[in-house]
Amino acid sequence: MVNLQELQDAVISGNASKAKELTEQALKENVDPVVIVKEWLIPGMGIVGDKFKRNEIYVPEMLIAARAMYAALDVLRPILAQTDMEPVGKVVIGTVKGDLHDIGKNLVKMMLEGAGFEVIDLGIDVAPQKFVDAVKENKPNHVAMSALLTTTMPAMKETIEALKAAGLRDKVKVMIGGAPVTDKYANEIGADGYAPDASSAVDLAKRLLQ
């Protein structure tokens, strides 16, 4: 019998090939894929996020944990598509215009995916109009923006304005983050929430769904 704790440990320690192998084995043994995701993979990424928050692991360890999670998810995806497991929610994410920092944004994306969200990643240097187009196309629950430069923070406000102008502002919740961003700034520009780190971003995204 496959040991799903081992699968979770493989994700936490970033062992992608083992995560893939154990997932395949679990499927062969007819373990419910929804159980694998909800009871093992999602909590596993939660543990990774907490360790990162406590400085027990660093960015590289977090990135390879996410890679292992994706290795497991890739095996499960075709089967999950046939079940009625809906994503928890849908998020369009990007680093705002003029800003090329992508590590923080990627960690937030991975933690969201690890928590069962479907994430559409627009990458870095994303202009307001591109966020607007992506919202039109994908109809997400949330728009998540990251900015690492003080000089690019105003692009968050511009994006919110562009969403308003396109008549889409009340269709999505807007969440923001990045080193120079604060709760106060989120209020000032009319965002729905701010998260200081990747695990908090997941909590926020869940809260905003309600």
Added chain:
Amino acid sequence: MRLIDIVRQSPRRLVIPLMGYPGARLTNSTIRQNEFNSDLHYRSIYKLVERFDPDAVFFIMDLSVEAGALGLQVRYPLSESATVEHHPVKTLADLEQYEVLDPLFDARIRSYIETMKLMAKNLNIPKGGYVIGPFTLAGLLMGAVEIATATITEPDLVLSVVNFAENIIIRYAKELIRAGADIIAILEPTATFLSPKAFARFSGASVSRIVRFLDAMTILHICGNTTHLIEAMCETGVQGLSLDSVVDFPAVASRVRSDVVLIGNIAPVQVMVNETPDGVKRAVNNLLEAMEPYPNFILSTGCDLPLETPLENIQAFMEAGKAWRLRRADSAA
């Protein structure tokens, strides 16, 4: 002469803000013009020195020069810093095409060297030049997320790219020293997210080799939160650590060897841009007060000052810093 010797010889705290960009405002020019024109760049630096009289001066901080010299695509906004847009190295084979390039043939590298020559000829305070750090240049070649992952999955590839970067950096730094630089500050921001062990392996070891090659005072500058890396950074053998405003200086100072100088760390944006001159003075005085027990300290900013920093705030920073009298110096007088 080592950095610590200059610090020990001074009767007061040395005051050295990392300011380059605001100089462009003193010459009514754009950042981009300074990045390409050594006469102008020198004049911007000269104006800063004339106006603020710092204890040492650096040229503008530009993390794209070395990468640009290797042919990476760089974006040059008019009034913001230049940045590298694409990160083409994925394998060792990709690296090979860069190995033949001599960075000293590059026009912008030459322009920074010429700027340093003019600084050396005309300024009578210590002159500093910046070079990028080996892990950060490797990160620009490979991509930041890619290099972070590869430290675990392909450490040999990372080490090869870091070694390659190291040679480029040494070649450029030596030329800056030949042009008259007294101080070389190595900018290694991308290493902030490594664990202490990974830092020692992928950045620190290379930084120590660079430092050994350079006949100048050396500083390691890493932005972001580097609290976990203090010991590992000291291990590199650099003479000074220039750290960001998120690091709690009084709390880490005792972890810094007494012959290594801690340099920083007034917040460039929250304090230097957003505060009033009085607010700047308060922040400076608080830091100087808290650092009083530590002789191995230079008052500086956590990172390079943005273009829009109010000039009266730089003035306030200099005045508060220079007015501070060390209690030990007072009692000796």
